């Protein structure tokens with residue numbers, strides 16, 4: 001049966017509304033995707049993440065999104081590749097530490113993606129179709145459905161790579177009860193023997209082809225609960241949200257002419273000292289659109305303290321003042337990471353000055369105690 005809407009038409013509508021490519025897939029369960037998610041989970045590679053790991057059978061089955069679903073319209077929106085920002089920027093007196101933010105959140109890409117999908121949705125609703133937009137949602141594995149729609153291949157770094165657009169894309173879908181077009185052909189692998197993402201991943205999280213060990217992925221560790229794993233704190237460098245290294249290094253992103261020639265806006269990065277001085281409400285106002293564990297602002301402070309320890313200027317009195325405040329914070333998570341940051345910057349004096357039983361108060365998970373133990377300072381607490 002010929003559909004009343006064809007894919008070229010939808011692509012035109014989407015492109016006029018800010019999308020870069022659009023295709024369609026059927027709604028049959030994507031068995032390989034379900035198996036891949038379950039397999040990673042059984043090996044503990046999900047690092048405690050929920051997302052699609054919560055219910056892999058559902059995430060791999062677009063037909064469950066609503067009764068009568070027949071087609072998934074899948075869209076890619078390309079965002080600006082990051083321009084390197086210096087982790088520290090000079091002001092008149094001192095260099096100021098700046099936290100790096102992943103390229104996809106430097107502008108409202110998901111907002112723009114939704115607008116593009118909304119234009120397609122209005123087009124389909126005009127012919128009486130039932131529709132639902134879904135992306136970055138635990139109910140659907142976006143990359144699997146995009147690969148099925150022929151929009152790219154699933155790469156060594158686990159990204160969906162579009163042959164022309166590369167991987168600086170966000171993926172969104174619209175499920176409809178309309179049948180549209182012929183099923184797309186999947187693309188064959190374009191990575192070949194290239195291993196650059198594996199080699200250049202700062203923590204070695206991409207050992208096997210297409211398998212990410214989330215326990216080592218900085219993008220996940222910044223979002224995970226609890227103390228930031230000590231083994232990866234130095235590797236975090238200046239990153240405060242997300243990590244783009246496995247994309248920066250990818251030859252498919254390099255070869256993209258647009259990325260190379262466009263004069264992209266430079267992100268100023270996040271002022272780490274300002275972040276650490278901000279109140280809870282100021283933090284949530286500014287960064288509330290990020291994924292923050294338990295929606296608790298102390299996680300922003302935890303991450304910022306690791307960054308400060310890595311790139312702060314030990315001679316800056318403002319750095320010392322901020323560390324001192326964090327060392328006596330009510331939050332054990334903040335206190336323990338302040339100890340690490342201060343000692344990493346060689347500022348043992350600051351920690352010693354605050355060594356008192358009060359430092360160990362309200363530490364139910366023992367993370368302050370553990371940090372002091374690591375630095376061989378626990379025994380000094382009582383004697384201070």
Ligand code: B12
Pocket residue numbers: 030032033034036037040049051052053102103104135136137138139140141142143144145147148154157158159160161167168169170171172210211212214217219220223241242243244246
């Ligand atoms: C959980 C999650 C994360 C986690 C884990 C990422 C991961 N690789 O699993 C963390 C927090 C680390 C993360 C990081 C990032 N993420 Co993320 N993330 C997700 C989320 C919510 C689920 C991904 C998922 O299902 N993971 C489970 C694992 C097992 O899936 P996978 O490795 O991708 O493997 C899939 C396929 O390989 C497939 N599969 C395996 N074999 C076969 C065979 C066939 C034939 C088929 C069809 C499928 C298939 O099965 C799996 C299920 O899809 C999606 C949104 C969504 N709802 O889908 C965004 C998403 C994947 N993330 C995205 C982005 C942009 C990022 C970052 C670039 C952000 C950043 N700069 O920090 C990084 C990239 C790091 C990386 N290399 O993945 C985009 C990716 C766009 C793209 N072009 O690929 C998505 C799609 C969000 C969106 N809607 O745009 N992310």
